[in-house]
Amino acid sequence: MKISFPYMGTSHIVVSYLFEKLGFEVIYPPTPSKRTLSLGVQYAPEFACLPFKIVLGTYLEVVEKGAEILITSGGCGPCRAGYYGELHKRILHDLGYPVEMIVIEPPLVEPLDFLRKLHKIVKPKGIFNLLHYGRIALEKLKALDVVESTLHELRPLALDKQQINQAYIEGLELIRQADSVKEVIEAKKAALEMLESVPADHTFKPLRIGLIGEIYVVLEPAANHDIERLLGERGAYVHRSIFLANWTRDNVLAHGEKDIRAMAIPYLNQMVGGHGQNSVGEVVRYAEEGFDGVIQLAPFTCIPEIVAKSIMPAVSRDKNIPVMTLFLDEQTGQAGIETRIEAFLDLLWQKRKKQEAS
Template sequence: MKLTFPHMGNVSILIEDLFGRLEIEYITPPKTSLRTVRLGVRYAPELACYPLKVTLGNFIEGFESGADAGIMVGGVGPCRFGYYAETQRRILNQIGYKVPMFILEPPLAHPLKFYRTFKKVAPKKTLRDLYRTIKVSWKKARYIEMIEKQVLQNRCYEKVKGSTTKARKKAINLLESAFLEKEIENAYQEATEIISSVPKEEFDAPKIGIVGEFFDLLEPFVNFDCEETLGNMGFYVEKSVYLTDWLSPGGKNLIAGHSADEVARAAKPYLSHFVGGDGRPTIGHTILYAKHNFDGVIQLMPFTCMPELIAKSILPKISKDLDIPILTLVFDEQTGKAGIQTRLEAFADLVTARRKKGFKPRREIIDWLDNKDQDLVEV
């Protein structure tokens, strides 16, 4: 049995590493391309959210490459993501891929289902093996994402355009090929060195925070490399979503810098409860970026994404109250690069002009919200 899986930024590195260690046979589908999107769009319902279409395309391309089973994560909570795996299984079945689709449920929410799936794909391995393996693979995935963060923060300062992107490739490859825990540690040291030794010029770069739906933030193909574009435009970039943060939101030292609790607390004056997906984190992170004196926030969301739509309707109020510019970019198969480029450019001009005038997020309101938050009652 050869398993295939969908792409989402660096997730393939984590899965390949994990499957390799667990001796699970797998086939990585070709990188997400226009063809992937076309295939997904052709077979998915038109109003399904964009990530479903793209990942469906990944499965089809994975089966075309010789895989005979698929694995997809399930989910909990009021967002259509929880139905992706089942919907895709049915669509794939209908179009002739009568192959088993394994749905990996979150282990804490559905321990038994998780265990059954695990035994099916890796019958020779025990939970103890799994635990040990995950520990190492996890470390690797985290280091890779820490490098990604470093890249976003450094690209704007590069002297030669493209040098950071080149260094990033080298650094990620280094980590990808490391196997033993010790090797991974060493590779990480070397990788950070590679990124930080890119020749830089000193200047006070404006800061942009990127918030929104996790697939759009993690898959550069879908967001038209907007992080890289912003870096090239001279902006220091941070983003609120990292794969390992997302998989363990309760963990300490999250890469994005704030725990899920902190983010929820920050969001509370504007959105006091969970609305599915990343709706509340989008609000919370936006406020936290304002608190950290960022010059602007960009929200990325797939067309028809309900939780992000809720967040989107709240953001103008936050923008006005805290005086921080916010731009929402919506992605699906109809989105053109030109439209995104024009908006990013105009937003960049806006942020730069505001800075020259000395406009900053309103400190007194942010502090007031911080204190007021404590007396708010849970609704």
């Protein structure tokens, strides 16, 4: 069976590896491009959010190439994304692509449902195969996260930004090729060495910025104008609230993230769907960890992030941390984002200078 899945950040490296080892033919989802977006916009409901449209566009690109099964994770709680798998499926069926859609919900939340789906996925080669390769896949996820966070630390210090961006791409390729836990660990080490060998100014103290918001636009550079690179190249260290491994642990496998939600409680004491409550809690955490500022990324019309945004002024004032919200939609012009980022960085540098002076 030909299987495919949504493209999100670097996760495709792990997901494609796992399914190949499970005995599927994997149709690689392409990096979201203008064509992906156009396809998604054409067939999605007009008021759906950007992640819905990009993922739909990706699905259309992979079914053209023959994908028969699409696998995705469910949304968390009362956010439209929780229904997206179903809606995507119906749109694809209406367009004449009889795909099977498998939406994985966290097993601790829906254990029976999970086992049924798991059975379907592991059938070709059996459960021991899954355990063996699942472990390697998890190791790859962790390696990707470590390498990526090292990139975020070193990019603002690197003298030649292009060189470090290139080193990172080469490092990803090493991790992609690794085929055992040992090889993954070696690939990770080699990737880190490549990043560390790029000449850097280690005396520079970059601004520290937390990146929060809805998962897809936070993790997928094609949806957020590659904001981590824009910030890193302008001398800011970016800490992303969501990484693949912790997200997989907390959302695909279990229902975690309770600590971060507890931090949100003084401001927002209930789930509002999606990552709304997390976003509020994460600002509190970044403030307590001494970050200079926070950028919230939200798909245009995303209710959970709109709720979070309207609470931000209170958190920002109490915790003395600037927060900037960027709503993302179809626009591919980058000038607007650059203007806001540059102004935000100016603001943060001034704030730091003032703090240092007093």
